[in-house]
């Protein structure tokens with residue numbers, strides 16, 4: 528596969544450090560200030576992409592497919608999609624729209640990697656907000672004043688894994704808890720415990736294409 532799209536790329540550095548195949552194109556989408564910060568910082572360090580790297584500064588709640596196509600994206604080619612650490616920052620309807628759009632833009636054989644968070648049990652969101660509050664306080668003590676809970680959207684939403692399956696994706700899932708154990712890493716504790724249920728999801732769009 529020679530076309531990859533990293534949604535909400537943040538400080539992801541795969542385009543700079545992986546040995547990409549000849550002819551590969553990697554698109555990175557994130558908000559303009561994040562794209563500007565990373566591009567400027569890596570250029571200052573003398574880092575150069577190892578691939579045809581195209582950055583797309585856009586808000587993923589807006590019409591990002593138009594901007595992606597303008598940058599050269601070709602929906603007729605299979606695509607490797609990556610959406611890590613993104614969905615909780617989108618309101619529920621924007622998450623659905625994003626997963627629908629990813630499916631619509633995917634030729635059969637395309638691949639996806641993302642996370643699927645089980646819906647909160649009663650009282651769980653309150654605990655999550657308290658945990659984020661404690662994280663914010665720790666950062667504040669170091670001079671970084673950000674209210675982490677205000678960045679996230681809480682409450683019920685469609686879970687990404689079943690949502691994608693219904694749209695023709697064949698997926699594997701692995702919980703954070705199992706992923707840590709499989710790699711010999713210590714188990715989660717304290718405020719991080721609830722992260723154990725988060726599922727890492729990867730898979731392929733059925734060769735027959737999306738049923739919808």
Ligand SMILES: C[S@@+](CC[C@H](N)C(=O)[O-])C[C@H]1O[C@@H](n2cnc3c(N)ncnc32)[C@H](O)[C@@H]1O
Nearest residue numbers: 535536537557558561585586587588611612616
């Ligand atoms: C937790 S970081 C994850 C970054 C990267 N994917 C990773 O796993 O290291 C979340 C990223 O989502 C981006 N993001 C959040 N909401 C967004 C939106 N509406 N449009 C574009 N990017 C967004 C943020 O700018 C940030 O870079």
